[in-house]
Amino acid sequence: MVPLETVSAPRPGPLRRLRAIREEQVLPYVYLTPALTLLGVFVYWPLLYTIYLSFVDWNFVEETKTWVGLENYSGIYHSTLFQDAAWNSLIYIAASIPLKVLLPIPIAVFIWTMPRRIGDFYKTVVFLPTLLSFVVVALAFSWLLNPIMGFVAEVGRPYGFRLPPIFTNADLAIWGILGLSTWKVIGFNTLLYLAGLAAINRDYIEAMEIDGAGDWAIFRHLVWPLLTPTTFFVAIATVILSLNQVFTPIDVLTQGGPSNSTTNFFYMVYQYAFVTFNVGFGSAGTVMLFALLIIVTFLKAKAIEKRVHYQ
Amino acid sequence: MTLTRPWAVVAHTLCIAACLAILVPMLLVLGTSFKPYNEIFSPYPWPQNPTLSNYVAILTDADFLTYLWNSAGTTFFRVVGQLVFSVITAYAFARYEFRFREPLFFVVLGAMMIPPQLTMIPNYILIANLGWFDTWTGIIVPNLVMPLGIFLLRQHMLAFPKELFDAAEIDGAGSLKQLWLVLLPNLRPALGALTIVIFIEAWNEYFWPLLISESLASETLQIGLRKFLNEETGDDFGRLMAGVVLVSLPSLAVFFAFQRQVLETFVSSGLKG
Amino acid sequence: MVSEIQAASAAQRPFDVGQVLARTALGVINIGAAQPFSKASDGGAFMDQIAPNLVDVANVGDERYMMPHSFGTPLLYINTDLLEQAGYAKDHQPATMQEALEAASAILSESGFPGMYWIEGGLDYGHQAFMRANGSPYLLDERAAFNTPEGIEVMQMWQDYANEGVIPKLGGSDAGAAFNAGRLGMMVTSSAALRSTMRASEGRFDLAVYPFPPFAGKPVEVPNSGSGLMVLAQEPDRIEAAFELMAFLAQPEITNRWSRESGYMPVAVDPLADPATQAYLDENPFYAAMVEQMSNTVPTVLWPGDRVVEAQTVMANLLQDLWANEGTAAELVPEAERAVNAILEEATN
Numbered sequence: 015m016v017p018l019e020t021v022s023a024p025r026p027g028p029l030r031r032l033r034a035i036r037e038e039q040v041l042p043y044v045y046l047t048p049a050l051t052l053l054g055v056f057v058y059w060p061l062l063y064t065i066y067l068s069f070v071d072w073n074f075v076e077e078t079k080t081w082v083g084l085e086n087y088s089g090i091y092h093s094t095l096f097q098d099a100a101w102n103s104l105i106y107i108a109a110s111i112p113l114k115v116l117l118p119i120p121i122a123v124f125i126w127t128m129p130r131r132i133g134d135f136y137k138t139v140v141f142l143p144t145l146l147s148f149v150v151v152a153l154a155f156s157w158l159l160n161p162i163m164g165f166v167a168e169v170g171r172p173y174g175f176r177l178p179p180i181f182t183n184a185d186l187a188i189w190g191i192l193g194l195s196t197w198k199v200i201g202f203n204t205l206l207y208l209a210g211l212a213a214i215n216r217d218y219i220e221a222m223e224i225d226g227a228g229d230w231a232i233f234r235h236l237v238w239p240l241l242t243p244t245t246f247f248v249a250i251a252t253v254i255l256s257l258n259q260v261f262t263p264i265d266v267l268t269q270g271g272p273s274n275s276t277t278n279f280f281y282m283v284y285q286y287a288f289v290t291f292n293v294g295f296g297s298a299g300t301v302m303l304f305a306l307l308i309i310v311t312f313l314k315a316k317a318i319e320k321r322v323h324y325q
Numbered sequence: 326m327t328l329t330r331p332w333a334v335v336a337h338t339l340c341i342a343a344c345l346a347i348l349v350p351m352l353l354v355l356g357t358s359f360k361p362y363n364e365i366f367s368p369y370p371w372p373q374n375p376t377l378s379n380y381v382a383i384l385t386d387a388d389f390l391t392y393l394w395n396s397a398g399t400t401f402f403r404v405v406g407q408l409v410f411s412v413i414t415a416y417a418f419a420r421y422e423f424r425f426r427e428p429l430f431f432v433v434l435g436a437m438m439i440p441p442q443l444t445m446i447p448n449y450i451l452i453a454n455l456g457w458f459d460t461w462t463g464i465i466v467p468n469l470v471m472p473l474g475i476f477l478l479r480q481h482m483l484a485f486p487k488e489l490f491d492a493a494e495i496d497g498a499g500s501l502k503q504l505w506l507v508l509l510p511n512l513r514p515a516l517g518a519l520t521i522v523i524f525i526e527a528w529n530e531y532f533w534p535l536l537i538s539e540s541l542a543s544e545t546l547q548i549g550l551r552k553f554l555n556e557e558t559g560d561d562f563g564r565l566m567a568g569v570v571l572v573s574l575p576s577l578a579v580f581f582a583f584q585r586q587v588l589e590t591f592v593s594s595g596l597k598g
Numbered sequence: 599m600v601s602e603i604q605a606a607s608a609a610q611r612p613f614d615v616g617q618v619l620a621r622t623a624l625g626v627i628n629i630g631a632a633q634p635f636s637k638a639s640d641g642g643a644f645m646d647q648i649a650p651n652l653v654d655v656a657n658v659g660d661e662r663y664m665m666p667h668s669f670g671t672p673l674l675y676i677n678t679d680l681l682e683q684a685g686y687a688k689d690h691q692p693a694t695m696q697e698a699l700e701a702a703s704a705i706l707s708e709s710g711f712p713g714m715y716w717i718e719g720g721l722d723y724g725h726q727a728f729m730r731a732n733g734s735p736y737l738l739d740e741r742a743a744f745n746t747p748e749g750i751e752v753m754q755m756w757q758d759y760a761n762e763g764v765i766p767k768l769g770g771s772d773a774g775a776a777f778n779a780g781r782l783g784m785m786v787t788s789s790a791a792l793r794s795t796m797r798a799s800e801g802r803f804d805l806a807v808y809p810f811p812p813f814a815g816k817p818v819e820v821p822n823s824g825s826g827l828m829v830l831a832q833e834p835d836r837i838e839a840a841f842e843l844m845a846f847l848a849q850p851e852i853t854n855r856w857s858r859e860s861g862y863m864p865v866a867v868d869p870l871a872d873p874a875t876q877a878y879l880d881e882n883p884f885y886a887a888m889v890e891q892m893s894n895t896v897p898t899v900l901w902p903g904d905r906v907v908e909a910q911t912v913m914a915n916l917l918q919d920l921w922a923n924e925g926t927a928a929e930l931v932p933e934a935e936r937a938v939n940a941i942l943e944e945a946t947n
Contacts, residue, residue, distance in 0.1 A: 038421060038422070038423070039423065041417070041421065041500055042417040042418075042420075042421040042423045042426070043417075043423070045413045045414060045416060045417035046414055046417050046418075046429060048410060048413075048414075049410045049413070049414040049433070049470045049475065050414075050429070050432065050433075052410070052466075052467075052469050052470045053432065053433065053436050053470050053472070055451070056448060056451070056466075056467040056468075056470075057436045057439055057444065058432075058436070059447070059451070060439075060444035060446075060447035060448050060451070061439055061444060063447040064444060064447060089944075093905075093908060094908050094911070094912065094937065094941065095907075095908060095911060120336075120339060121339060121340065121343060124328075124335075124336035124337075124339060124340060125340065127327065127328050127336070128328075128336070134584075136340045136343075136344065137584065138580070138581075138584070139343075139344045139347055139348060140340075140343055140344070140347060141580060141584075142347060142348075142351055143347055143351075144522075144525055145525060145573045145576040145577055145580065146351075146354065146569060146573055147529060147531075147547070147550075147569050147572075147573075149531075150354060150565065150566065150569045151350065151354075153562070154350045154353045154354050154357075155350055156771065156772060156775075157353065157366075157775060158349065158350055158353060158370075160768075160772050160775055160776060161766070161768070162711065162712065162766060162768070162772075162776035162779070162781045162782060163366055163367075163368050163775055163776045163779035163781050164368060165349070165353065165368050165369065165370055167368075168368040168369070179766070179767050179768050179772070181769060181772070182767050182768055182769055182772075182918070182921070183767075183922075184918060184922055197346065197347065197350075200343070201347075202522060205518050205521065205522075205584075206477070206518060208514070208518070209481070209514040209515045209517070209518040210481075210514075212514035213481065213484060213511075213514060213515075228329070229328055229329055229332045230332075240484075243480040243481070243483060243484050244480065246480065247476060247477055247480045250434075250476070251437070251473060251476070254437050254438050255437070257440075258440050261440075267769070268769075269721065269914075270911065271721075271911070271914050271915065271918055272914075272915070272918035272921075272922075273915045273918040273919055273922070274911065274915060280440060285907045286907065287446075292904045292905065295904075300439075300440075300444075303440070304435075304438055304439055307438035308435065308438060311434070311438065362797045362798060362800070363797065363798055363799065363800045363801050363802050365778070365798065366775050366776075366778040366779035366798055367779060368779065560794060
């Protein structure tokens with residue numbers, strides 16, 4: 015990722031240069047003010063308030079808020095749910111990379127190479143899941159995959175295929191949830207890659223083709239490098255959103271079970287904060303979740319950025 | 326470019342597999358919307374005795390138009406606001422070098438890492454104090470900035486050759502004029518994708534309006550659909566699915582309207598020449 | 599709903615009267631959002647119009663905080679087509695749970711479809727229902743008390759029948775869908791499912807609905823499910839108005855009409871004293887099962903403290919671990935009781 019370099023007019027007179035410099039220094043802040051103000055008020059202020067709440071014992075109604083220090087943090091750390099939630103969170107994040115970041119790349123590239131009409135068809139179909147309410151999608155999947163009355167079991171039955179119950183099996187459930195959330199977001203990510211591909215000048219490709227480069231060589235040496243800013247974006251966004259994206263199917267289908275096999279940090283925090291009214295645990299969990307995401311994103315960004323630079 | 330034969334086979338196999346995996350559940354949703362109640366749990370996605378009664382019930386619901394108006398209005402302002410703020414903010418980050426650029430960008434990125442469900446309560450208190458409860462303003466304003474959009478546009482702007490700005494600057498174009506005349510036309514694929522995504526997100530928003538809407542003054546379609554999930558009379562899945570199909574149609578229209586932009590090849594403003 | 603109440607009280611614009619799930623009632627009381635009924639102008643006497651076995655659904659000390667409203671009770675639903683196929687008369691009503699399970703096994707071997715489902719619901723509602731029906735107290739003096747021969751026996755049955763395939767290893771909504779599709783012999787689930795099940799069975803299979811079958815030799819005592827009304831107002835004049843509304847809603851004509859229109863269990867002292875309800879019952883025979891069971895329905899007991907989710911999750915995992923054959927009930931039940939009590943100990947100190 016090479017940042018756009020500062021634009022300077024070629025050899026302007028002293029007065030123009032002065033104006034340019036002043037603009038350089040003031041303009042970006044002017045542009046940033048509205049967005050940063052709104053983020054400050056509606057995202058960071060609530061976060062600060064949450065951080066504050068994580069250090070106190072409060073029941074939402076009474077005026078008194080007792081300072082309890084790190085008690086909420088140690089409480090949530092010793093919770094019976096913590097270990098499973100932490101481990102599953104890592105699985106959700108790690109598995110999201112191949113499923114949500116890498117899988118859409120061949121789909122997008124293939125669509126991009128196809129004649130317009132057929133490409134448009136595939137693109138539209140792949141994007142359809144993005145339009146639907148996730149609650150309804152989760153419901154539809156639970157019917158389809160129902161081992162007794164589901165369509166999949168029905169089709170397989172004459173061939174002796176017996177569908178195991180996916181969402182009540184501790185070994186399978188997390189993969190069912192991951193599959194569902196992949197199904198839901200793959201179209202969105204494909205669309206992002208298509209937008210990235212659209213920016214590639216097809217003249218380069220023609221030039222490479224004339225030089226006798228094969229499809230794989232063109233992808234490897236031209237398309238893939240030019241796509242890295244988009245890949246970087248998708249990877250970071252996926253890591254950040256991966257726990258958020260599995261929330262709805264977990265809530266509709268498993269509530270974190272069976273045997274804690276599908277719960278994660280986000281869902282655990284949600285349960286504390288909104289199911290059992292434990293404001294302190296909920297807030298402490300939110301802060302820990304935020305810290306975890308910052309760290310993972312930072313590491314990820316460093317790792318990818320290095321590669322981007324060398325290419 | 327055209328793929329060689331073996332690659333073309335791989336391409337179509339992958340795409341067809343993806344389409345099947347996507348269309349079967351879709352078919353179930355669509356089919357169920359035409360099913361009478363006693364067929365909803367039949368294993369087959371399509372109805373045996375199709376009925377329009379689920380659709381009729383929704384379209385003749387007196388509140389439906391009000392929900393639609395609230396959804397359309399709040400979505401419109403959110404889309405316009407998010408697009409404008411995303412463009413202008415991304416532009417500042419991608420175009421200029423300034424003090425605190427990196428930390429400020431991290432502030433924007435960091436906002437993505439705070440799941441909105443978890444800051445709902447402080448936000449709710451804030452909205453109540455501002456007197457925005459059960460209003461369009463309350464639904465729109467807290468959602469006017471989309472960090473994801475800023476990040477996406479910044480990535481695209483970074484890939485943009487700076488020579489074009491230089492040229493425009495020499496021509497005497499000011500900062501906003503450069504953005505409008507030089508950058509935006511070349512960002513159409515990204516803007517198209519972003520518009521689709523923002524629209525769908527705003528249109529499908531569920532948690533927030535659920536919390537702050539309490540009357541027809543601001544209740545949206547997504548909240549209206551909740552009527553059909555009702556323990557008292559039994560979940561009416563047929564109507565729910567019909568409602569979901571109807572509510573998805575505007576998103577589909579927006580997708581079709583803007584997806585052309587996404588595949589639009591690099592707009593030749595002197596670059597290709 | 600819970601988060602709405604929470605947010606509303608935090609923003610100091612509470613609902614005056616709120617409908618709260620019975621199993622989250624203690625949470626609402628814990629955050630201090632609910633008013634005790636002794637604050638009503640009649641001192642809470644309006645509750646005398648509610649059936650005595652249902653009045654104490656959410657008490658703290660001597661104070662009542664909840665009026666039963668949208669209550670359910672677990673009933674036995676039978677697909678009588680499958681029952682007939684298994685060699686029983688269509689109108690055969692199993693006298694005990696053991697008899698029902700016997701019929702369920704016959705259904706499995708004759709039709710290939712699972713014979714019976716036991717409700718789970720709300721993580722551990724089913725555990726409580728079946729353990730208590732078999733004579734285990736579940737909760738005693740603020741501590742888990744299900745590690746008894748009766749508790750272990752029930753969980754062992756749950757594991758054995760699941761392993762045989764008589765009880766499908768499925769979640770409640772999946773099992774409900776299977777029953778509505780006509781592919782599950784019987785299910786024990788809340789009366790809240792009555793109307794949708796009747797509509798789904800129309801023209802597909804014949805349905806029968808009976809009261810919860812007792813475990814052989816045990817009295818019937820089943821916990822309620824569903825939600826009740828709480829006063830959440832905070833200012834004196836609004837509290838007063840809220841209690842007036844509650845007193846109005848507590849009248850037998852009102853609760854009976856609500857029951858007839860919604861399908862929920864009646865909660866009045868003697869619902870059949872109301873001619874309208876009697877007439878409704880004559881037209882809707884399945885409603886009779888619910889009214890009959892009303893007198894055997896007792897309040898759901900609630901894990902105390904603010905770590906209910908953890909306690910409930912331990913219980914949910916107990917069943918999942920039994921289904922996954924991680925051990926027998928005799929091994930896993932004592933462990934689960936210890937784990938729940940460790941949580942309760944910390945949560946109530």
